[in-house]
Amino acid sequence: MNKVTIKDIAKESGVSTATVSRVLSNTGYASDEIKERVRKVARSLNYQPNAIARSLKIDRTNTIGVIIPDISNPYFMRISRGIEDTLQNENYYLLFVSGDENQKKERKMLRVLMEKRVDAIVLATSGGNDELINQINNSGVPIVLIDRKLQNDTGEIDSVVENNLEGAYQLTKQLIQQGHTNIGVINGSLKVSTGMERYIGYQKAMDEYCLGIESELIFNGNFIEDDGVKAITNFYKLDRKPTAILSFNNTMTFGAIIQLRKMGLTIPKDIVVASYGETEAAQLLESPSILHVKQLPYEIGVKVGKILIDRLINNIKGPTNQIFNPIIDISE
Template structure:
C-alpha cells in the first residue's frame, strides 16, 4: 500500500488497538498506557503514517500555522526575530507563513489579507507601517495577534504587544555623544512611518534638551533603513558647513553606510566623527572600525512572541504589554 494512502485505521489494525485508542495516542490525549502508546508510535513509523492536516484542522478548528509579517527579511534584525519565532513554533508543532512587505503599507495590507484568507491560527506582526485605523480593522480578521515594536492606541482583547524602549535608547546614545563633547550630532532617521524612528527621534531631541543644547531640525534626515541610503544621506550631511561631528543612526545598516561615507571622505573615526547605530547586527562587529550600537535580544523577542501567541490560543493569562530596554555595545566608532 502506498505510504501516502496509510490511514489511522491501518495504524490501529497494525498495532492491534481501536481507532480511538490510536488517535488518542498519536495526539498525546486520553488515558493510554506508555507501552500501548509506544506500540502505536512504532506502528505509525513502520507504515509511514502521516496525519491528514486538513482533516485535523477541521476536527480541531486549528491549522497549526502562524502568520509572521516583517518589513524587510533581508534586514538581520528581523531575520533574527523570525528565527526565534520559527524555533519556538517548530518546538510546538507549528509551521510559519513568512511575509515580507518591503516597508510598504499597501504591501503589508495585502500580506495580512492573504494570511486571513488562509485562516492561520494567529499573527505575529513586526513593526507595522500602517495607520492606526487601518491596522485596527485588519487585526479583527485574526483570532490572536502579537505586535512586535508596535502598540495600539485602543488595544483589542485578542492582541498583545512586545515593545522596544527606543526613546530611552536614543536618549542614552545621544547623551553618550554629548558627554564626549560632540556638539553637532546628526540623526539619520528611518522611514517617517516607522514608530521606532519616531521614538528614537524624540529620544535624540529630548537628550539634547536635557543637556541644554538646541535641537536643529537641519541635522535630522529620514532615509530608507539600508546601507545604500545611509551612505547617500551621510554624504549629503558631510557636504554641509559646519559638518557634523557625530552621527546617530536609526539602525546599523544606515550606520554602516555612514561609516563608508566618512572613510571615503578621509575622516578619522572616532577622532573626527563618532557613529552609533541600533540593533547590533552581525556585520557591526566585523567591519573596520567596528560599530558601536545598541542591542535588543532579538531571538528571545521572537520566541516570546510565539509563546505569547500560544498562551493566548489556550486562554492562558499573558502579559499584554512587555517592554525590552536596549543595551549598549561599545566598539571603535564611539568608545566607552
C-alpha cells in the same frame, strides 16, 4: 497519477473509510491487526495526508504568520529564531512574509495569511493598518506586535517592544557628553512608533543640554541601507560637517559605514558613529568603537513565543505588553 485518498486505502484494506480515518489519526478504536493492515496499505500507496482538509476539520493549521518590514535584517531574523525555538516543541511552524515598509503590501500580506488560516500573526507593522489589525485580533486570531506599536495604541493587543525613547535619549546623551554638538541624525520612518520615539528621545537629550536642532543635520529615511549612504553624502556637502553620526537602526548604520569607508574616513578617528542597534559591519573595521544600543532580539522572540503558547495552547487571555529597556554598549 491521482492523489491517493482514504477511500483508496479503505478499498485496498477491506475496511470502512471511518476505520481508516481512525487508524491514521490515532483516534478511536481499531484492533492491532486492522491498524497494521491499514498502515501497510497506506505506505504501499504512498499516501500523503491532506493538511488543508485536516486543518478545516480541527480548525487549526499549527502555523504562525510572521510579517516583518525587512526580511534581510538580522535583527528580525533573530527575533524569529527566538519564536521558532520556543514553539518547536509545540509543533507550530512559522510562515514568513515581508511588508517592505509598505502599508499596502502589509495589508495584502495580512489578508493572505488570513486566507492561509494561520492560527496567529506576529507583526512589525509599517503603519497605517490599525483598523485591519484590530479587526483580525478581535476575530479570534491573536496578533502579537513586535518592535513597533500601532499608531493609535491602546494597549489592547499583545506587544513586545523596546523602550525606544529612552534608548535614543541615552545614546544622544553619550555623544553630547563626549563633546559632540554637531550631530548628523539618520532617522527611520516617523510614521512608525520606533522612528518617532527614537527621534523624540534625541530631541529630549538636545533640549536637556540646551542645544538647538539644525534641520540640515536631520535626514529622514525609511530604515533601509540606502538611507545611510544618502545621509552621509548629504552631510558631507555641508560647510559645517558633523563630528558624529547618530543612526536610528542597524541597517541604516551599515549603509553609513559603507559610505564613510568609501570616502576614506576612519571610525572613530575622523568621525564618531552611534547606532540604535548593533551592525555586523563594525566587526570588519580595525578599531570600530561604535557606540550603540544593544538590543535583545532573541530574548524578544522567546517572549513572543511564550505569549503565543498562552493564547493558543493554554487559553490564557491577554493582553501582555512587554517593554525591554535599553543597554548602551561600545563595539570593540
